[in-house]
Amino acid sequence: MHRIGVVGAGYVGLTTAACLAHLGHDVVCADVDEAKVERLRRNEVDLVEPGLAELLEQHDIEFTTVFPRDVDFLFVCVPTPSGEHGEADLTAVHDVVAQVPENTVLVLKSTVPVGTARGIAHQPAVSNPEFLREGHAVEDFLRPQRVVVGSADQDAARRVAALYGDVPVVLTDNTTAELVKYACNSFLAVKLSFVNTLAELCEHVGADIDGVTEGMRLDERIGAAFLRPGPGWGGSCLPKDTRALLSTASAQNVEFATVRAAVDTNDHQVRRIAQMIEGDRIGLLGLTFKAGTNDLRDSPALAIARLLDGEVSAYDPAIRHDVDGITVVGTPEELADGRDVLVVLTEWPEFAELDWPALADRMTTPVLVDTRGVVPAAKVREAGFRLLSVGHPD
Numbered sequence: 086m087h088r089i090g091v092v093g094a095g096y097v098g099l100t101t102a103a104c105l106a107h108l109g110h111d112v113v114c115a116d117v118d119e120a121k122v123e124r125l126r127r128n129e130v131d132l133v134e135p136g137l138a139e140l141l142e143q144h145d146i147e148f149t150t151v152f153p154r155d156v157d158f159l160f161v162c163v164p165t166p167s168g169e170h171g172e173a174d175l176t177a178v179h180d181v182v183a184q185v186p187e188n189t190v191l192v193l194k195s196t197v198p199v200g201t202a203r204g205i206a207h208q209p210a211v212s213n214p215e216f217l218r219e220g221h222a223v224e225d226f227l228r229p230q231r232v233v234v235g236s237a238d239q240d241a242a243r244r245v246a247a248l249y250g251d252v253p254v255v256l257t258d259n260t261t262a263e264l265v266k267y268a269c270n271s272f273l274a275v276k277l278s279f280v281n282t283l284a285e286l287c288e289h290v291g292a293d294i295d296g297v298t299e300g301m302r303l304d305e306r307i308g309a310a311f312l313r314p315g316p317g318w319g320g321s322c323l324p325k326d327t328r329a330l331l332s333t334a335s336a337q338n339v340e341f342a343t344v345r346a347a348v349d350t351n352d353h354q355v356r357r358i359a360q361m362i363e364g365d366r367i368g369l370l371g372l373t374f375k376a377g378t379n380d381l382r383d384s385p386a387l388a389i390a391r392l393l394d395g396e397v398s399a400y401d402p403a404i405r406h407d408v409d410g411i412t413v414v415g416t417p418e419e420l421a422d423g424r425d426v427l428v429v430l431t432e433w434p435e436f437a438e439l440d441w442p443a444l445a446d447r448m449t450t451p452v453l454v455d456t457r458g459v460v461p462a463a464k465v466r467e468a469g470f471r472l473l474s475v476g477h478p479d
């Protein structure tokens with residue numbers, strides 16, 4: 086077992102630190118945010134990540150603001166936000182790389198533009214992109230469908246892969262490993278935009294998106310996942326990584342038309358949903374970019390809310406504070422009070438189980454827009470609602 090440093094205590098860094106400790110390694114995790122480090126030392130985690138708090142409790146991880154120097158491997162898990170033109174801002178990555186001691190294997194987990202590792206002087210440098218879904222990060226780390234490791238030093242890459250235990254490994258060079266990350270997230274975005282347009286078409290021709298996608302998902306070449314239509318895809322990864330891939334491609338004079346179309350389709354989806362919502366007093370059911378997280382970054386719910394003219398309130402089981410001028414209330418009933426329309430924007434399972442007659446009673450005009458296809462249509466209509474459901478004809 087090894088001594089491992091993790092720099093960055095966001096959801097990727099913290100998951101990496103906790104899971105590597107769980108796999109038996111001796112882990113030190115550093116972050117520049119002193120208050121966060123203090124909280125972590127008290128075992129306080131502000132992420133909604135199942136299993137993470139338990140792992141941090143079980144294992145003795147050292148949290149520090151001091152750069153870890155006495156380590157065999159150093160995982161870089163700092164953010165790489167999008168710059169003005171879609172390019173990734175690598176300031177934090179370069180700061181870390183400049184401090185890595187000699188003889189330490191540098192492991193780049195942060196999502197970095199294709200070609201970044203090749204330009205790094207420190208050796209060995211292993212590109213090891215993460216494929217952690219928010220809300221499933223621990224599970225995805227401990228039972229990965231694959232671990233991708235790329236390096237000019239294949240022995241170092243193999244040693245990094247071995248840290249994960251017995252898992253499927255893709256062993257390659259740095260640049261290829263970097264591109265895998267963008268390829269995966271962009272492919273998922275293409276799949277989702279395809280389905281969102283298909284849902285729009287279903288509404289026009291009188292077909293049902295659930296039946297269409299059921300017929301698609303049973304074809305193993307297409308695959309079962311990422312076929313649910315929604316208000317548009319969001320979060321801290323898909324929007325950022327599609328922009329970054331487009332920017333990389335255009336720097337090489339490559340027109341990545343499918344990804345460009347996926348991004349444009351997503352913008353269209355947000356506008357289309359906003360147009361479906363009519364009323365002066367609007368209640369949003371869900372604000373987070375997906376269920377199972379309290380993350381609001383690049384949430385389509387907020388993008389849609391910005392386009393609405395009426396007065397907007399919201400209920401979200403993971404959000405307790407007002408957001409972007411939207412009043413956040415404590416229960417769905419409170420949300421329904423005096424509203425003209427309710428809109429389901431996040432697929433929280435509890436939204437399938439609401440007391441529809443009680444909600445309808447509290448509203449001025451019971452109209453429900455379901456962008457996630459999660460409400461039981463027959464029950465909702467029976468309760469007196471007019472239901473507009475994405476991908477389902479009236």
Ligand code: UGA
Nearest residue numbers: 215216217218219311312313314315318319320322374375
């Ligand atoms: C995504 C990838 O799934 C992870 O593999 C990757 O590691 C991560 O980005 C990252 O780059 O760090 P995440 O952003 O947590 O994970 O969210 P997803 O579960 O992929 O969902 C992305 C968006 O697609 C959400 O807005 C979600 O609501 C939407 N979505 C997903 C749908 O609208 N329909 C679906 O069927 C699936």
